[in-house]
Amino acid sequence: MSSALVTLFVSSPDTRSERRYDLQLAVSQLKEKLELVTGIPVGNQHLAIYNDDADLQPVKVLDDDQRPLGFYGPTDFQVLKVVDINPSTSFTGQLTDLSEIEKFELSDEQYALRQDSVLAYKQRHKVGRFADKTEPTPAPVVTVDIPIGSRCEVESTEPGLNKRGAVRYVGPTDFGSAGGVWVGIEYDEPMGKNDGTVEGKRYFTCAPKFGVFVRPDRVRVGDYPVEELFEDEEM
Known part of the structure; x- marks a missing residue:
């Protein structure tokens, strides 16, 4: 009969991995396997099971080396944290401790002089803020031959309706997102x-x-006489 297995996330100061272990495995044997995974010597290991990495309190502490792993009732995908209780005798934590690493730093002036930097690449290939500046194309000047004061008729979408009046303004305005020239008309009637x-x-x-x-x-624009709104009605 095959032994039952449990899948655990093994977490240590320098490692994290997913492992499957036999529930009949003694804690002492488990520690031997964990030394190969975490680099923490068997005698330095303190083992505890957590429901999640963020949990502060363990579900179980594996404090008896002679007990089988199954005695502590671990379930799939719980976290088995391996703590090094004597890190001074091992290399635990040194892989993630960057405090002793000498940093290579450049001033802005030194960086600007380098030819192998991203900045130099952008300058050579005119990328981003180093791209050639293009002058905006000026808008074409529109000439409109509509004299101020001339009589006119405005195109209407209503059949038979003539909107006549006089031209009072020709030129640009502050309204209208499209810009350009507008013609101001004074109608003969209040339309x-x-x-x-x-x-x-x-x-x-x-x-x-x-x-x-x-x-x-x-x-x-043309010779459009003034039309009375009610001129066709009988008096």
């Missing part, structure tokens, strides 16, 4: 959206609801 003022800035003056701003391609 607009403002009085020539948008977002607190005045571009021209007219009565409320008679002013509007449109793009130049929606404006047709």
Whole structure:
């Protein structure tokens, strides 16, 4: 009949590994195997089982070398911590202690002079902040031949509706994310959206609801007479 096995995470100051052990294994025999894994001599080992690495209190302390491992009831994937109770006689902890290692340090000036550094590579290949600066392409100047004061008609999406008026402003504005030129129109009738003022800035003056701003391609300049809104109705 095969012996039962348990899978444990073995943790020591310098190592961490996953191991499977026979539950019939005596603690003294277990320590011999752990010496090969952790480098901690058998006589220096203190063994305890924890549910998790972060736990401060052990579930069991393996304090009897003659007892089998199964006596302490370990379960799969618990943590078996191996503590070196006399580290002065072994190398325990020296693999992770960096306090005695001499550090190689360079000043910023010394680092800048090196030719084998990341900084030098970026400078040679013009990467990141060392890339060539490209001048922004200036926006093309748009010429709009729409004289101020001229009569006009604004394109409408409503069939039979003629939005006529006079040109009061042509040029750039502070509103509109696309920029470019806008045409300010004073309608003959109150079909607009403002009085020539948008977002607190005045571009021209007219009565409320008679002013509007449109793009130049929606404006047709010509001899457009003033149309009365009710001129076709019987009096």
